[in-house]
Amino acid sequence: MEYIPILAERERIAEDILTNKQLMDKDNVKTYIEKDQESLESGISSLRETVKEKMAELEKLETGDDKISKGFKLRGMSSNELYNITKE
Template sequence: MDKDNVKTYIEKDQQNLEKEISNLRESVKRKIVELEKLETGENKKMKGFDLKGITSEDLYNITTDQK
């Protein structure tokens, strides 16, 4: 196979894997909240668990804007 085609396939696979991982992480977060509600009847302990991580692009923008 051509090097450029292989690179394209790998990049597409990586994007698909990143999307799937992100979806699974969100699913775990929802299930944790649901489990806590079932166990305690409320959602107090895991309030910060629903935070989103910072992306490398956001981090770059934050660090370059500070100069």
């Protein structure tokens, strides 16, 4: 009689596995990750621009000059730009 509870437990575990496989569809997960990545990159870009503006404001207060240093206008290269430079 111990055999029936074991079969029931195996069946329950198998159903859990199938349910989990159906919930974690690869295409959906990839889409969610890509959307999250875009959101993070957008947020980081926004923060970088804010820092540049604040640094320019700080420099203006310290020097009294409206002229912004060239270093504050620099921006990072995108992965596509870097790839295009290094592929040759």
